Amino acid sequence: MNTQPLYAQIAESIARRIRSGELAVGDQLPSERELSEELRVSRMTLRQALALLRDQGLIDGQHGRGNFVAGPRFEQPVDVLVGFTDNMIRRGVRPGARILSLQSKLADRAIARSLQVAVGEPIYCLHRLRLADDTPVALEHSYFPAQRCPNLYSFDLEKRSVYAVLAQEFGIKLGRARQSLEPTVARPDEAELLGVPEGAPLMLIERVSYDDQQRAVEYAKDLYRGDCFRFVSWSQPPSTS
Amino acid sequence: MNTQPLYAQIAESIARRIRSGELAVGDQLPSERELSEELRVSRMTLRQALALLRDQGLIDGQHGRGNFVAGPRFEQPVDVLVGFTDNMIRRGVRPGARILSLQSKLADRAIARSLQVAVGEPIYCLHRLRLADDTPVALEHSYFPAQRCPNLYSFDLEKRSVYAVLAQEFGIKLGRARQSLEPTVARPDEAELLGVPEGAPLMLIERVSYDDQQRAVEYAKDLYRGDCFRFVSWSQPPSTS
Numbered sequence: 001m002n003t004q005p006l007y008a009q010i011a012e013s014i015a016r017r018i019r020s021g022e023l024a025v026g027d028q029l030p031s032e033r034e035l036s037e038e039l040r041v042s043r044m045t046l047r048q049a050l051a052l053l054r055d056q057g058l059i060d061g062q063h064g065r066g067n068f069v070a071g072p073r074f075e076q077p078v079d080v081l082v083g084f085t086d087n088m089i090r091r092g093v094r095p096g097a098r099i100l101s102l103q104s105k106l107a108d109r110a111i112a113r114s115l116q117v118a119v120g121e122p123i124y125c126l127h128r129l130r131l132a133d134d135t136p137v138a139l140e141h142s143y144f145p146a147q148r149c150p151n152l153y154s155f156d157l158e159k160r161s162v163y164a165v166l167a168q169e170f171g172i173k174l175g176r177a178r179q180s181l182e183p184t185v186a187r188p189d190e191a192e193l194l195g196v197p198e199g200a201p202l203m204l205i206e207r208v209s210y211d212d213q214q215r216a217v218e219y220a221k222d223l224y225r226g227d228c229f230r231f232v233s234w235s236q237p238p239s240t241s
Numbered sequence: 242m243n244t245q246p247l248y249a250q251i252a253e254s255i256a257r258r259i260r261s262g263e264l265a266v267g268d269q270l271p272s273e274r275e276l277s278e279e280l281r282v283s284r285m286t287l288r289q290a291l292a293l294l295r296d297q298g299l300i301d302g303q304h305g306r307g308n309f310v311a312g313p314r315f316e317q318p319v320d321v322l323v324g325f326t327d328n329m330i331r332r333g334v335r336p337g338a339r340i341l342s343l344q345s346k347l348a349d350r351a352i353a354r355s356l357q358v359a360v361g362e363p364i365y366c367l368h369r370l371r372l373a374d375d376t377p378v379a380l381e382h383s384y385f386p387a388q389r390c391p392n393l394y395s396f397d398l399e400k401r402s403v404y405a406v407l408a409q410e411f412g413i414k415l416g417r418a419r420q421s422l423e424p425t426v427a428r429p430d431e432a433e434l435l436g437v438p439e440g441a442p443l444m445l446i447e448r449v450s451y452d453d454q455q456r457a458v459e460y461a462k463d464l465y466r467g468d469c470f471r472f473v474s475w476s477q478p479p480s481t482s
Binding site: 077080082177232 | 292295296306316318319320321322323327349350351354415416417418419420421422423424425426428440442443444467470471472473474475476477478479
């Protein structure tokens with residue numbers, strides 16, 4: 001005999017369908033009426049089951065829009081500079097990268113300003129698709145002053161974290177970074193690379209990372225899948241001094 | 242005689258069209274070819290002018306998608322808890338609020354968990370449209386434990402900051418807050434209230450704010466217009482201790 005309360009049993013039976021793939025990420029669940037008839041429980045019990053699944057992060061309930069199977073949501077801290085690789089490893093997920101391009105270029109105005117170098121200084125542009133357990137979850141555009149990491153292209157940037165390469169190969173100690181977050185939607189080319197529908201929500205993160213001497217060492221524009229990441233931060237009350 | 246370099250004069254002539262309203266927020270600028278012919282300048286000079294306008298935040302250049310007239314972009318800190326009202330005032334913008342609803346309810350599971358109260362405890366739900374110089378820019382859903390602010394409804398929450406009311410009327414000193422940021426897109430009802438197209442990018446911010454005794458005093462789900470806000474934060478290197 002199952003000693004779990006009925007709503008928890010119902011939640012588990014829905015969770016099984018999700019894990020089995022019968023219900024896939026992004027799928028809409030049947031309506032509450034349909035589900036309660038199908039599972040032969042009251043609407044109240046069903047709602048308790050759905051609330052539990054929401055608490056467990058298995059479904060996203062959007063008021064007035066029904067319930068959807070939620071993708072895995074990785075929490076990425078905003079107030080601590082943790083690279084993609086380290087963040088995935090901490091969460092028990094295998095990080096990966098596919099290099100889409102790695103070019104040597106001369107800095108244009110915007111990049112020169114962000115990296116605090118002269119216009120025309122040589123820089124590396126690294127464009128990578130980032131994978132979590134082989135699923136594409138983010139697109140990175142990163143720019144580095146070539147002078148600080150002269151032969152960056154000779155390291156395996158599909159296997160290694162760039163931050164680890166900067167630290168281990170070039171002795172760069174990362175300090176603070178300034179990040180800006182903006183919601184945006186996937187363009188057709190981005191949608192195709194990330195495996196999401198065109199117009200799907202993405203987080204655009206622009207970042208300038210500094211070394212421990214306050215010199216800019218990375219300028220990045222990253223696009224994260226909105227269905228896979230949420231960005232978390234503790235905020236402090238404004239100082240009154 | 243104008244002593245500004247030619248590209249700056251060209252940028253100024255485009256900026257004038259934006260300020261006059263001839264080009265409105267969200268409008269696409271004519272192509273580089275059209276603009277250079279119309280303004281009788283080389284493509285190189287035109288590109289310098291466009292780069293300047295981008296630097297000034299007057300246009301958004303999106304690679305492969307042309308240039309668009311940018312909306313006002315407010316930077317909202319993520320690492321410091323600054324209310325909407327104070328943030329607008331700091332930026333020289335007149336804050337406003339329209340109350341869409343203010344209800345007294347009993348806490349459901351999700352809200353009880355966020356506010357650390359028992360299921361069924363009385364709470365206030367405040368739903369406001371936030372204005373910046375009379376333009377709708379955000380939608381707020383805020384929940385407060387009624388016990389901490391017994392007659393919240395008797396204060397003018399269209400004119401006053403809720404944080405100010407909590408502090409001044411109920412002696413609540415705000416401490417830290419935990420925020421989570423996710424990109425999303427506007428539903429029809431949200432689009433109508435915010436004056437953006439359906440599917441436009443929005444930032445969903447969930448926040449639990451604590452008082453100086455670490456008691457939860459606010460649970461909020463806010464939607465910010467992506468064309469009006471960017472969220473900024475300094476991140477620190479992970480502590481090695």
